[in-house]
Amino acid sequence: MPEAILGISAYYHDSAAAILVDGEIIAAAHEERFTRKKHDPSFPLNAAKYVLEEAGIAYNDLTAVAFYDKPYIKFERLLETYHSFVPKGLVSFLSAMPVWIKEKLFMKKMLNEELAKLGDGKVRVLFPEHHLSHAASAFYPSPYEEAAILTLDGVGEWATTTIGYGKGKDIKILRELDFPHSLGLLYSAFTYYCGFKVNSGEYKLMGLAPYGNPKAEQTKDFKRKILENLVDIKEDGSILLNMEYYDFATGLKMAKDKKWEQILGIPIRKPESTLTGEYMNLALAIQMITEEVVLRLSNTTQELTKAKNIVLAGGVALNCVSNGKLLKSGIFDDIWIQPAAGDAGGALGAAYAAWHIWMGKERKIVTGKDAMKGAYLGPEFSDSDIVKVARRNNARFHYFESDDQLYDKISDILAEGNVVGWFQGRMEYGPRALGNRSIIGDARNPEMQKKMNLKIKYREGFRPFAPSVIEEEIQEYFELDRQSPYMLLVVPVNEARKNPEPEGYNDLEMYDRLYHLRSDIPSITHIDYSARVQSVNREVNPRYWHLINKFKQKTGYGLLVNTSFNVRGEPIVCSPEDGYRCFMRTEMDYLVLGNYLFDKKEQEKIKDDTNWQEEFELD
Amino acid sequence: MEFLKDLWGFLKERKKFWLLPLIVILLLFGVLIVFTSGSAIAPFIYTLF
Incomplete structure (x- = not known):
């Protein structure tokens, strides 16, 4: 009888399901493609039904279900964050808590209720950490026997960035940068300030950056002001956000608009309004800073792991401009990026973590070939x-x-x-x-x-x-x-x-x-x-x-x-x-x-x- | 009751007993919310929650 793991990512954004059968990826899909609702965060019932059907596995025959993060630790982060900022953040607290008290705190129960729609058997549910899921999604399907691992995103439980090392079936997390200091959230704050939607408009900001003029005084000035006031970049690539300027930890938006306006000299751009040169220069400035951080982190990763190759995942790994710069830098001989680097890919990573770490199964690699099957893992039609x-x-x-x-x-x-x-x-x-x-x-x-x-x-x-x-x-x-x-x-x-x-x-x-x-x-x-x-x-x-x-x-x-x-x-x-x-x-x-x-x-x-x-x- | 068991396990594992009073108050809050309101709607911003 084959052993199968169902991976699930859900309840935040981009929910998805993936299935591994005897360690091989058989199917994976985003829920949004079925429900036709972009970035659908709901439980991926359609996607899960599809992957089970594609694999020919009944829910009751699954070895385990792996959920892509640890909800209690996320809750811990939330409480500690509010506690440390008190009395600030009351509005955000009052908005977030009902959702948690009614739903997310009981996620295991909620998850079990949803899973019961797939079958009535009792299947073990595992909760690997968010960044471990990202790391697993990057390393296990990569074409390398051993590699350095860099995961970068907004935030998982606490971690926003991790450096790890993978060899065979093992992954070791070596360094971790915690919330609120996050490269993903820094980029999202600029996405917000430039008038794009947070969590979906980041790639627009990246596409806008090349319109900025790298030689313009304004671009240089933006860069200097950002580094002096908004973010401190350390030699090893760690960053410290100056939380006086951000609102995401305690408020309901990414940045404190008035304070940013005072620093940058331009107001927040209204969504869909005409794009003017200053926002292009601002987009370029933050893109350059992002690249700088990624390169410094990569250097640190290389020093810590001495690996020849690096694998990447997490939403920031979708910044293909910085990926290109990393490749060109020659810090690593080769790089491999999980195609579903965002949270949807966590479903696959969670399943992989369950297979290799929880079950201790050996990893089979076909040299020079990744295991993603070209990322063509969704439904097909006759x-x-x-x-x-x-x-x-x-x-x-x-x-x-x-x-x-x-x-x-x-x-x-x-x-x-x-x-x-x-x-x-x-x-x-x-x-x-x-x-x-x-x-x-x-x-x-x-x-x-x-x-x-x-x-x-x-x-x-x-x-x-x-x-x-x-x-x-x-x-x-x-x-x-x-x-x-x-x-x-x-x-x-x-x-x-x-x-x-x-x-x-x-x-x-x-x-x-x-x-x-x-x-x-x-x-x-x-x-x-x-x-x-x-x-x-x-x-x-x-x-x-x-x-x-x-x-x-x-x-x-x-x-x-x-x-x-x-x-x-x-x-x-x-x-x-x-x-x-x-x-x-x-x-x-x-x-x-x-x-x-x-x-x-x-x-x-x-x-x-x-x-x-x-x-x-x-x- | 599985929830309480999990919650206790989490506090023990993470050695975060100081969060207990906060959680108790929140749960009391929760009871109020469940009995007094309709749906809980997540704020529209980046889903850090």
Whole structure:
């Protein structure tokens, strides 16, 4: 009988479920993809049902369920924090406590009630620590026998940063930085101040940073003021936040706006208001500081572990710009980042911790290969599911018997400048679409970024897009000498591809800079001539690889623009129905579900469709 | 009663007995809340809670 562990992350943000069977990852998925509610924090009932079904395991036959943190220690942190700040924080205290007293303190009971919906057996429930779950999610599926481990996020129980060392089946946590001193919360405070949503807008801040002018006095001034007043960075990468300026420990927001305004000289930006140069410079300043902290921490990690390789997880590990800098620094020979680095990945990490630490099971590594199966760990749908969706929506489609003919047709469509919804196989685990739930286009097309941002995704015009490049061609386009399968490294575009900068480039208005043709692949070349690369491996995702390769045979370019298949505020599509609806609601030109091609010009409008802008809250 | 057992186990394990009075008061609070109000709604900010 196989031994299976169900991992669960829930009740804070991005709930998810994952399953390990005899130590192998069989399935993992975010709850938001099923409920269609972005960052859904509720118990992942749908995701758990799905992973059990995918594994063919009945709930009652599970060896254990692993929850990704320790609720009592989180409660301890909460009480001690309020106690140490008293009498400040009364409002926050009164808001938080009812939730805890009614729900979270009884989490075990709540969890058991939810788990009872999956089966009536008594299964052992384990609670590995939050950062141990992150560390396990980073180390165990990595391709290394031994590695240094760095986890960075907002906060778990107490820890906000940990340095660890993994070898074989063992993980040792060597250093820990505790709440409230947190790099994740520092970044979130700036996300808040720049007018983006905390906990989802951090990647917008990262995308905004390159618009800042690194040579501007204002940027240097921001950096200096931040370091003098808001955060003290120590030589080893530890940070101390000056809590006089933050409100997250005792208030209901991230920063004390008035105090920040006095220091920085600019007011808090109103959400959705015009982005001006000062916020770009501020975003750049905090991005530079974040990179500095990550590099110092990495140096400390190397000194402590003497390891050649490092693995990363935690929300800050999704900062692919700092990941790129870490790789370039050469502190470690290689780095590997858990694709579901945020809290959703905690589900997988908790399951791994239960398997290797609690059960003491040995680890099997395939050299040079990670265990994530390309992060294609979610549900897939059959041809008959697709046909049902088409019938239900009275949709017209073309079916391709041969995959080759499909690739041939779609590569033509892409080369003509069309935008295609590409829906294939199993859904991705983690926040990135990696070619199975993607919207794709021609990277050479100078209009593509504008079209995708404004007419397809309905999101801010400044947001960058990432390329999917076949692995064999990476060095043709980018200064990168290895794979980047999970789109978690930002690297420079090759010098030879770049067009010269116009005079005073950094002083141009945002959109003048944005629409300057920076390279021969302009739609994926960010404003600072960088790109967030996803390399596509022929064995891991053969369909996507063949499509890009066909495109290369026709155009000479072995890469495409890849963005997640959703509109702003919507979770990435999960089912063919979600895909068809998203296709019909946007100005996407074509949709490919498996081997079925849908042309927008041939479709009738969806009857009784709701307005998606009302359905999905802006992120 | 499993909750009380777990809570005691937690205080013992973490050697945080000084939190006990706070928790008792909070639980009394909790009883009040349960009997007097509807749902407890989490504040909208970063979910540190």
